[in-house]
Amino acid sequence: MVASGNSKKAFADFMVNRRRMLALGGMAAGAGALSACGGDTGRDDGGDGDGASLLQWYHEYGEAGTQEAVQRYAEEYTDAGVSVEWIPGDYDAAISSALLTDDAPDVFEWHLNRAMVEAGQVEPLDDILADVIDDIPESDIARNTLDGTIYGVRMIDDPQYIVYRPSMFEDAGISAPPTTFEELVDIAIELTTSDVKGIDFGAAGGTDRLGQHMIHSLGLSFIGDDKQAGFDDPRMAEAAEQVVRLNQSDALLLGAPTDWWDPSSMSQGLTAMSWTGLWTMPVLLENLGDDIGVFPNPGFVDGSPTVFNGGWSAFVNANSSNVEAAKAFTKWLWVDNTENILDWCLSYGFHIPARLSLREQADELSSGPSAEVVAMSQEYGWAEDPDWTPTMNTAVQDWLSNVVNEGADPVDELSKTVETVNSELDGIFG
Amino acid sequence: MAVTRKSAEPASSAAGAPRRPRRRLFGGRNLAFWYFVGPFLIGLAIFTYIPVGWSAYLSLFDARNTVTPASEDFVGLDNFATMLTDENFRRSLITFTVFALFVVPLTFAASLGLALAVNRVRIMRAFFRSVFFLPFACSYVVASLVWKMSIFTGVRYGMMNTVLEWFGVENIAWLAGNDPPWFWLVIVTLRIWIQCGFYMILFIAALQQIPEQLYEAAYVDGAKPGRQTFWHITMPGLRATSVAVLMLIVIQAYQAFDEFYNLLPNNGNVPYARTPLIYLYNTALGTGQDLGRGSAGALILALLIAIVTLLQGRFLGFGKSEGR
Incomplete structure (x- = not known):
C-alpha cells in the first residue's frame, strides 16, 4: 500500500484471476447473495472452546512454516475455537470486500485507514493495549490511531532498506555506502558490469516508492497540519531528477523475473545492491554468508536518509457477532503471548517485534546486519499515515512515473499531484 | 432430448384433435425451454444483472467502504462528473484505444490466416485445429507467468534475450518502463496467442459454409484461384462471421485486465499503461473502496462498449445474411 508496504503479498498476486474477482467481489451484491446461500463461512463450530467460534484472516506470507505457525497459535487458544484462513492473491481486495458482508473474519491483519473507521468496520482496542502501551514504539501506536482512538495492535515491523555486497564494493574500490541519493546513483553506475547491474529497485525502477521517500527525506509530510498536501516543495523536483538519472543510466536492474520483495536477484548475483525488507535477511544470510551490508535509502538533495517501516497490524x-471473544483472542495472541510474538518475528522471515521489551530479547536481531537494520529503522523510520489514501498514493507514484518514464516536467506534474491530493483531502475533511 | 420429448407428449395428447400450440409460460413445451435456459438465466441474473443494477444504484451515492449507502449520501450524478473529468480515467481509455489499435487487426488477420491455412490442409486437420485451439484453454494468468518468467524475462538468461544475444543485440528489459514501450510486444503477442485459436474455429466453421459450387462457377468463368476468389467469394461469404469476430475482439480488448495486471510493474498501476478495468479495480476494490465512483466508471465503460458495438454493427451490417 503506502510505498508498497505489502511485503510479499505480491508474490501470491500472480496466482489469482483478477477479472473474476472484479466480477464477484467488486459489485459485492452478487457475492452477498451467494454467501447468503452458502452457510460455510470457514469457521469451525468452536469445538474446543466454550461456544464462541472465531475466524481469523492472514495474507499469504511467503516464508516456509508461517502458515503452520499461525494454525498452531490458533489451536493453542482455549477460550474459543479459532479457524485460520490464509488468503492468497490480492489480500486488500479480499479483505475489504469481505468486510462488507456477514462472512467477514472476526480478527484480521491489515493497515488502518480512515475510511474503514468511518464505515464502522474496526473495533477500538485501547482497553486491551492499556497495560502495555508504554512498551509499544510510538510510531506503531501512531499508525494505528485515528482521532485519539487506537484500532490496531501492531504485530510486526518490516523495515525496508538497501542491501549490498561489500565484496563488490571492495573490488570497485568503494569504501563506504552512499550517504546521498546522488552518490548512490554514482556508485550504482560504477558497479555495473556486463553481468551484474548496480542496483535493483524493483520492476518499476523505484518510481513506485521513491516519491514517498523523498517527502520524508526532505522533512516534508504527506498531509500537513492544514489538511492539505504537505509536499509542495521545489526540492521534490530536484530529487526526482536523481531518479531520472538513475533510470537513464544502465545501472538499474530491470526485468528481473522476481520483484524487489523476493531476494532472488541479490542471491543469484544479478545485482550489487537491492531494495529489500528485513524478512529476506535469513535467505540472504544463508546464500551470501557475511557478504551482506545494509544502508538506509540515502537522503535526497539536502535531506536525511529514510527507512520505510512497513508491517502488519x-x-x-x-460487526462481528463475537466482538468480545475476538478482542480477548487478539489480546492473548498479539499482546500477552510474548513467546508466540517472538516466534512469529524470528523463526521464519525476520521481523522486528512491535514491543520495545521484546526487541531486547531478540537475539537474532542483536548482531550483524540485522542489528544495523533495527537501529536504522529506529533512527530513520517512517510509517504510513491512516489518512493517506490509495488515490493519494497513486498520485505520487504517477508523478514520479510520468517524470521518469515520459520526461514530464517535475514541477508541473507535482502541482497536478498536489491538486489531486488536495481534492481528495477536501472530500475527507472539507 | 429426453426432457423435450417427455414434456412435449402430454401437451399434444391433452390438446385433443386440433393441435394448437399452447402459450403457457411455464408448462408444456416451454418447460423444456426453462430446463435448458433456467440454470443459465439464474446465473446470469445473480452474477450479471443484479450486480449491474446494484452498481447503477451505487453510482448515485458517495459509497465508500459500503454497498448499502445511507440515503444522506446520495450525490446524484456527481460520481459520473468526477469520473469524466478525471484525467487518469480518460487516459486509461486512451491506453485502451492504443491497445485495441494493435490487437484488433492483428488478432483478426492472424485468426483468419490460420483458418484459411488449416482449412486447406488435407492431412491431420483435426490435429491442427486442436493444436491452434489449445492456447484458448490457457488462463491469462498462467500465460502471463510464462511470458514474464521465461520468454520475455529482462535479464540475460531470458529466452528472447538469449536469442538476441546470438545476434549481438543487448539485453532488453521488456516489461520495464515506457521508453521504448516494449511491453506492448509482450502483451499483444500473449493476447494473440491465446485468442487466435478460438476465432480460427469460428472462421473455419464459416469457411465450410461457403458452397463449393461458387468457386467452381468462378473458375469456369475464368477466375484465378487465390486473390480473386478470396476477395470476391471467400470474404463476402465470411461477412457475418467477420463482423461478429471483430465485435468480440473489440469487447475483449476493452476488458483487458489480467495480462496488464500480471505483467506490468506495480500490478499494472502505472500511468502510461493503465487500462480502464485496472483503473476501476483500484478505485473500487483494494484499499480504495470507493464503490460509488468505481460503479460510475464501470457504467461509463459499459455504455462506451455498447455504443461502439452498436456503431460497428451498423456500419458493418451485423445480422444481415451472408453475401448480401
Missing part, C-alpha cells in the same frame, strides 16, 4: 471486526 491486527484488527477486530466491529
